[in-house]
Amino acid sequence: MERPFVLEERTHLCDAPLPRRVHTALQGLGSAPPAVPQAGPSGAHVPLGSPSGARGRGRRYGEQVIETERLVLRRWRESDREPFAALNADPEVMEYFPSTLTRERSDALADRLEAEFEERGFGLWAVELSGEFIGFTGLSVPRFTAHFTPCVEVGWRLARSAWGHGYASEAARAALDHGFETVGLREITSFTAVVNTRSRRVMERIGMRHDPDGDFDHPALAQDSPLRRHVLYRIGADDPR
Numbered sequence: 001m002e003r004p005f006v007l008e009e010r011t012h013l014c015d016a017p018l019p020r021r022v023h024t025a026l027q028g029l030g031s032a033p034p035a036v037p038q039a040g041p042s043g044a045h046v047p048l049g050s051p052s053g054a055r056g057r058g059r060r061y062g063e064q065v066i067e068t069e070r071l072v073l074r075r076w077r078e079s080d081r082e083p084f085a086a087l088n089a090d091p092e093v094m095e096y097f098p099s100t101l102t103r104e105r106s107d108a109l110a111d112r113l114e115a116e117f118e119e120r121g122f123g124l125w126a127v128e129l130s131g132e133f134i135g136f137t138g139l140s141v142p143r144f145t146a147h148f149t150p151c152v153e154v155g156w157r158l159a160r161s162a163w164g165h166g167y168a169s170e171a172a173r174a175a176l177d178h179g180f181e182t183v184g185l186r187e188i189t190s191f192t193a194v195v196n197t198r199s200r201r202v203m204e205r206i207g208m209r210h211d212p213d214g215d216f217d218h219p220a221l222a223q224d225s226p227l228r229r230h231v232l233y234r235i236g237a238d239d240p241r
Ligand SMILES: CC(C)(COP(=O)(O)OP(=O)(O)OC[C@H]1O[C@@H](n2cnc3c(N)ncnc32)[C@H](O)[C@@H]1OP(=O)(O)O)[C@@H](O)C(=O)NCCC(=O)NCCS
Pocket: 012, 092, 093, 094, 096, 156, 157, 158, 159, 162, 163, 164, 165, 166, 167, 168, 169, 170, 191, 192, 193, 196, 198, 199, 201, 202, 205
């Protein structure tokens, strides 16, 4: 049975493990079946990609690791919990979410993000800069229903100290490459509160286009929340990025 809905955990990004039926739904998104990697019968992880998915820009795709010019995108580790809790407790990082996260909720989120790799074969990777955890970037599947779901979303959350260096955009481009070239998706979306201009700038930097007709009221937010109105961005597999 599904867990009860917890607002701050699900407002923007898909933070909870997905039911298996989503795999089926994803195959209707334009990805050529069996393009969405799935856990094998034993539940064993299916590798995220292969070196053949590389597109230059200093990236290469390893079995569970994506390297960019400056960053490493990898599966989650125990040692990520402390710096992840610190960024989730930072009101500036969490400005466009309903609340900061307690240590307990942050740890639970890290566990779920890691579990999603087992479930789907892709997810929100832990991002490392010079061996230090700085946040996450990657692909997720929104759990709420809207006119554009089911879909795969690209998302990011970095520690405040890591803003302003182009790291989110660099990691997000690698995530898009992975989604299009390794997973085989035909389109990836992103969305955020209208007022989250930093996040919108990342979307624009990586070549996503605002779809004004797609803007929507986030169903998980209160009617009177200033964060409720969301913008929708899209990018197709053949669009420049
Ligand atoms: C959204 C978020 C990831 C954006 O981080 P960011 O560092 O501003 O984004 P980028 O990685 O694209 O970096 C761009 C900035 O780095 C600068 N920069 C420096 N070197 C750069 C380089 N080599 N390449 C690109 N940009 C570079 C750019 O000028 C730009 O700075 P500016 O915004 O002051 O003009 C960050 O604000 C964040 O984690 N926010 C909290 C979580 C959140 O809201 N997530 C999204 C929910 S929808």
